Amino acid sequence: MQCSPSLVLALSILLGALGFLLLCLNLRAPARYGKHQEKPGKPWARLPARCAWFLQELPSFLVPALLLALRSPPRLEPLGCRLLCGMFCGHYFHRTFIYSFFMRGRPFPLQILLFGMLFCIYNGFLQGYYMIYCAQYPKDWFTDFRFTSGVLLFLFGMGINIHSDILLRQLRKPGDHTYKIPQGGLFTYVSGANFFGEIVEWFGYAIATWSIPAFAFALFTLCFIGPRAYHHHRYYLRMFTDYPKSRKALIPFIF
Ligand code: NDX
Secondary structure, three states: OOOOOOHHHHHHHHHHHEEEEEEHHHHHOOOOOOOHHHOOOOOEEEEOOHHHHHHHOOOHHHHHHHHHHHHHOOOOOOHHHHHHHHHHHHHHHHOOOOOOOOOOOOOOOOOHHHHHHHHHHHHHHHHHHHHHHHHOOOOOHOOHHHHHHHHHHHHHHHHHHHHHHHHOOOOOOOOOOOOOOOHHHHHHOOOHHHHHHHHHHHHHHHHHHOOHHHHHHHHHHHHHHHHHHHHHHHHHHHHHOOOOOOOOOOOOOOO
């Protein structure tokens, strides 16, 4: 396969535009899954959360992993391939094979699952294709400030994201689907601690790889889960009279 810069640019612009569309839609009403799904939906229209998240996130891991494996000759030596493998696939390995298997969420709507899978195929292809076939870095990129600060930011965000998802999971016993006030970690300051971590993580990846597709994905993430954090925050304020008043929606002490 050859690198097609115009394809990469077109797919990145489309990703950014989808993010902007979701921002407009989600500011008015959040995506209807989890606590924002008012009715559980018909039994045939939903899947157990673990199964749904596994299927939805799998393409984000599988598509770039397959592109890497099919690369001819198949080698990890270029820095783009190593960054893709360590950071992007690392995140989605965790999300697909670890997060999905331990989560305790409510049944997930089939329709959103299908859109989610399509999105993950699209984004997995864009990030994988760019990093494997297009990305080129100077030999000393490892010592570049963008690389070091980006990797640190990525690890910092990933740490917050995983820790916050664990805190959420611990709020429920198996089979329980009720909502409680999240406590501890970054939840002390914001309602969307897991979302804050994920946003920081993908901006870190974008800075470390210094690539248009990665910035488009970071922007998409901000546009999709930023409003979701805002709606979670409003939900908590509505449901719990003792919800901590000093807690913000997404950014500690600010918003
Ligand atoms: N999946 C990213 N629309 C998305 C699914 C939906 O990973 O095209 C984007 C992702 C997809 C979306 C995906 C892409 C765009 C779609 C959208 C739907 C429509 C949209 C396809 C792919 C689209 C059109 C067609 C219009 C253009 O019962 P429960 O489930 O609520 O339980 C929850 C539990 N929990 C609590 N338990 C007890 N007490 C409480 N107070 C609780 N609060 C929550 O914790 C869950 O089991 C768990 C986490 O819940 P929540 O709501 O905090 O997070 P959630 O939204 O489920 O995300 C989970 C993780 C999180 O770390 C987040 O950062 C990450 O996934 N994520 C999520 C969404 C997108 C994304 C990352 C990204 O863009 N990078």
